[in-house]
Amino acid sequence: xxxxxxxxxxxxxxxxxxxxxxxxxxxxxxxxxxxxxxxxxxxxxxxxxxxxxxxxxxxxxxxxxxxxxxxxxxxxxxxxxxxxxxxxxxxxxxxxxxxxxxxxxxxxxxxxxxxxxxxxxxxxxxxxxxxxxxxxxxxxxxxxxxxxxxxxxxxxxxxxxxxxxxxxxxxxxxxxxxxxxxxxxxxxxxxxxxxxxxxxxxxxxxx
Amino acid sequence: xxxxxxxxxxxxxxxxxxxxxxxxxxxxxxxxxxxxxxxxxxxxxxxxxxxxxxxxxxxxxxxxxxxxxxxxxxxxxxxxxxxxxxxxxxxxxxxxxxxxxxxxxxxxxxxxxxxxxxxxxxxxxxxxxxxxxxxxxxxxxxxxxxxxxxxxxxxxxxxxxxxxxxxxxxxxxxxxxxxxxxxxxxxxxxxxxxxxxxxxxxxxxxx
Amino acid sequence: xxxxxxxxxxxxxxxxxxxxxxxxxxxxxxxxxxxxxxxxxxxxxxxxxxxxxxxxxxxxxxxxxxxxxxxxxxxxxxxxxxxxxxxxxxxxxxxxxxxxxxxxxxxxxxxxxxxxxxxxxxxxxxxxxxxxxxxxxxxxxxxxxxxxxxxxxxxxxxxxxxxxxxxxxxxxxxxxxxxxxxxxxxxxxxxxxxxxxxxxxxxxxxx
Amino acid sequence: xxxxxxxxxxxxxxxxxxxxxxxxxxxxxxxxxxxxxxxxxxxxxxxxxxxxxxxxxxxxxxxxxxxxxxxxxxxxxxxxxxxxxxxxxxxxxxxxxxxxxxxxxxxxxxxxxxxxxxxxxxxxxxxxxxxxxxxxxxxxxxxxxxxxxxxxxxxxxxxxxxxxxxxxxxxxxxxxxxxxxxxxxxxxxxxxxxxxxxxxxxxxxxx
Numbered sequence: 001x002x003x004x005x006x007x008x009x010x011x012x013x014x015x016x017x018x019x020x021x022x023x024x025x026x027x028x029x030x031x032x033x034x035x036x037x038x039x040x041x042x043x044x045x046x047x048x049x050x051x052x053x054x055x056x057x058x059x060x061x062x063x064x065x066x067x068x069x070x071x072x073x074x075x076x077x078x079x080x081x082x083x084x085x086x087x088x089x090x091x092x093x094x095x096x097x098x099x100x101x102x103x104x105x106x107x108x109x110x111x112x113x114x115x116x117x118x119x120x121x122x123x124x125x126x127x128x129x130x131x132x133x134x135x136x137x138x139x140x141x142x143x144x145x146x147x148x149x150x151x152x153x154x155x156x157x158x159x160x161x162x163x164x165x166x167x168x169x170x171x172x173x174x175x176x177x178x179x180x181x182x183x184x185x186x187x188x189x190x191x192x193x194x195x196x197x198x199x200x201x202x203x204x205x206x207x
Numbered sequence: 208x209x210x211x212x213x214x215x216x217x218x219x220x221x222x223x224x225x226x227x228x229x230x231x232x233x234x235x236x237x238x239x240x241x242x243x244x245x246x247x248x249x250x251x252x253x254x255x256x257x258x259x260x261x262x263x264x265x266x267x268x269x270x271x272x273x274x275x276x277x278x279x280x281x282x283x284x285x286x287x288x289x290x291x292x293x294x295x296x297x298x299x300x301x302x303x304x305x306x307x308x309x310x311x312x313x314x315x316x317x318x319x320x321x322x323x324x325x326x327x328x329x330x331x332x333x334x335x336x337x338x339x340x341x342x343x344x345x346x347x348x349x350x351x352x353x354x355x356x357x358x359x360x361x362x363x364x365x366x367x368x369x370x371x372x373x374x375x376x377x378x379x380x381x382x383x384x385x386x387x388x389x390x391x392x393x394x395x396x397x398x399x400x401x402x403x404x405x406x407x408x409x410x411x412x413x414x
Numbered sequence: 415x416x417x418x419x420x421x422x423x424x425x426x427x428x429x430x431x432x433x434x435x436x437x438x439x440x441x442x443x444x445x446x447x448x449x450x451x452x453x454x455x456x457x458x459x460x461x462x463x464x465x466x467x468x469x470x471x472x473x474x475x476x477x478x479x480x481x482x483x484x485x486x487x488x489x490x491x492x493x494x495x496x497x498x499x500x501x502x503x504x505x506x507x508x509x510x511x512x513x514x515x516x517x518x519x520x521x522x523x524x525x526x527x528x529x530x531x532x533x534x535x536x537x538x539x540x541x542x543x544x545x546x547x548x549x550x551x552x553x554x555x556x557x558x559x560x561x562x563x564x565x566x567x568x569x570x571x572x573x574x575x576x577x578x579x580x581x582x583x584x585x586x587x588x589x590x591x592x593x594x595x596x597x598x599x600x601x602x603x604x605x606x607x608x609x610x611x612x613x614x615x616x617x618x619x620x621x
Numbered sequence: 622x623x624x625x626x627x628x629x630x631x632x633x634x635x636x637x638x639x640x641x642x643x644x645x646x647x648x649x650x651x652x653x654x655x656x657x658x659x660x661x662x663x664x665x666x667x668x669x670x671x672x673x674x675x676x677x678x679x680x681x682x683x684x685x686x687x688x689x690x691x692x693x694x695x696x697x698x699x700x701x702x703x704x705x706x707x708x709x710x711x712x713x714x715x716x717x718x719x720x721x722x723x724x725x726x727x728x729x730x731x732x733x734x735x736x737x738x739x740x741x742x743x744x745x746x747x748x749x750x751x752x753x754x755x756x757x758x759x760x761x762x763x764x765x766x767x768x769x770x771x772x773x774x775x776x777x778x779x780x781x782x783x784x785x786x787x788x789x790x791x792x793x794x795x796x797x798x799x800x801x802x803x804x805x806x807x808x809x810x811x812x813x814x815x816x817x818x819x820x821x822x823x824x825x826x827x828x
Contacts, residue, residue, distance in 0.1 A: 176746035
């Protein structure tokens with residue numbers, strides 16, 4: 001790892017989140033990808049290489065990239081979704097870690113709520129786990145974006161969605177997975193847990 | 208830890224409960240808070256500081272407080288919900304540990320049963336896990352209180368609810384979480400497990 | 415432990431089953447009890463003492479009893495359900511270990527199927543995990559008995575039910591829990607897993 | 622183990638998959654069986670012996686067999702389902718590991734979708750975890766075969782089904798379990814996780 005930050009290193013923190021999410025079934029089958037912003041100008045990020053099991057990440061499973069997704073350090077292929085990470089970092093100044101997960105309840109909700117355009121969550125105490133939210137009365141909107149294999153097009157859509165939805169904490173790719181972020185890995189991990197909890201609460205009450 | 212009790216120390220017992228509850232998904236996203244009564248007069252309690260992950264609590268994540276919620280020892284902020292712990296300890300002489308958790312099934316039931324005013328559980332053998340309950344025929348009432356960010360008002364409501372419902376083992380804050388207690392951490396932990404089991408049994412049978 | 419058997423000792427095997435069942439949520443809140451038959455004539459059994467957490471059993475949490483449920487070794491109280499273990503050992507010559515668990519799906523099914531008198535399971539490959547079952551076409555009947563705090567009466571009912579249902583592998587106490595047994599702890603543990611799997615399969619398909 | 626491959630040995634990799642699947646409830650009650658192809662001509666495979674708990678496999682729980690299912694090394698009985706492994710290896714040149722698991726959602730879906738002849742999955746990003754699948758728009762067909770205790774007949778059916786369904790990644794035996802395969806144990810394990818995730822997504826949305 002090129003990251004010179006103090007302990008725990010970004011890769012270690014992401015590996016720990018990976019172990020926990022794998023255990024819960026949110027990154028099965030090598031799905032998901034995780035990153036940390038190492039520097040903003042020029043942009044450098046540490047991100048999981050493609051195709052590794054997320055429950056058992058080691059230092060060699062991470063790459064250091066610049067903002068053209070060129071590899072500065074490490075071996076392996078960057079995920080095709082690296083572009084989405086770069087787009088989010090560029091648009092959200094406070095985001096310094098991005099976690100992307102695939103859960104059963106999220107997948108179901110993203111489909112059921114697709115016509116509505118977003119998963120809307122309101123009135124739950126757990127919402128206070130999202131950075132900056134001070135009351136359960138808060139209404140959180142998680143925009144749902146149609147899934148695509150064209151990641152350039154997807155980046156543009158995400159760009160627009162983030163500009164039009166100030167203050168959101170996450171985005172859902174339909175029948176695909178959640179993107180959420182935070183100022184630290186711990187913040188982003190907490191956001192994953194909060195969203196997944198609330199997705200399950202909503203999902204289990206659907207008729 | 209100022210607690211001079213013999214091993215295991217209160218903080219260690221609470222940390223162990225936290226690991227287990229986190230694993231089960233009952234304190235996700237740094238939610239929940241746990242306390243032990245160290246002394247009744249003058250009141251001193253050991254309680255989790257705000258904002259820490261409950262699956263990985265260490266001694267430094269606990270505070271020792273007096274009954275004005277002033278910090279006697281430790282670093283960090285007391286949770287805003289500390290007041291609710293103090294209210295419960297004042298009213299229930301046998302309570303020496305309080306555990307507050309957030310579960311999916313509890314959240315759902317607290318909403319579905321809100322108009323009824325309580326979650327009522329009757330006829331299950333597991334009820335015998337609640338202190339003092341001798342038969343499955345027992346009817347347990349878990350009063351549901353509307354959630355609020357005004358913790359002073361909430362304390363008053365809890366005060367009234369406890370006075371009017373002698374012998375209850377827990378209270379549910381609507382769409383928020385369970386408060387339960389016991390004479391020891393082990394008793395309170397057992398109560399969490401009993402309630403969560405029964406909430407799931409009821410929740411899965413709702414039409 | 416008085417057991418002179420070779421390693422693993424009965425208490426160790428039961429403790430291991432307890433850890434696994436606790437993890438799966440089948441013995442929450444100190445529920446459940448486990449035994450091994452040490453000798454048949456005169457009858458001696460090793461059984462969990464009452465009130466201990468089943469996920470963390472140690473040698474001191476077990477008692478050695480004779481067939482009047484008198485304590486030969488160990489400290490603590492025998493569970494009130496010891497009598498049911500004795501009844502089962504007396505009637506089923508091949509039973510040398512009995513495991514009693516409390517699960518969400520079993521609790522629900524035992525209630526829904528109560529009028530039918532039994533949980534009937536047929537046509538699943540997993541049935542072949544029950545001792546002596548050679549085909550998925552097998553029809554397994556799990557008699558449901560109304561729960562009671564009168565354990566003498568309950569023993570008599572269990573006695574009758576076992577005599578009238580030759581070849582069964584388990585009994586369900588309504589809204590209470592499963593009793594299953596085997597020639598070894600491993601057999602009984604396998605039966606718990608098979609039944610719980612199939613209870614979940616049936617329970618999730620109930621309308 | 623006769624396998625001369627470099628570390629990790631096939632048996633170790635299969636044991637690791639077994640621990641994970643057992644934890645998730647996909648090989649309860651000693652169900653399931655796992656194999657690795659050691660050589661294709663003449664065929665030699667390493668396969669779990671019958672009757673062992675899959676969460677705790679050791680080197681002694683594996684057999685080395687030739688393509689008549691004769692034991693070359695190891696102790697114990699080959700599972701009756703060994704024949705199905707041999708059939709799959711013979712027909713699918715790229716298969717070098719086969720994993721057979723029993724899950725609740727798979728069991729339910731295999732029954733509900735039986736009349737349809739297959740479990741059809743389309744439009745989910747997770748499908749890209751199946752080897753060779755490049756887009757979520759992919760339609761995966763998992764043929765369902767009626768369960769039988771006649772493993773010779775079953776082998777013939779599987780033979781036909783594989784010949785008629787080029788490019789499939791798995792087969793479901795009705796109310797029994799999944800067979801999936803890959804070029805490595807890691808590939809086959811990923812396929813199990815992908816299928817189980819998607820079975821749960823579909824199963825939870827059934828009316």
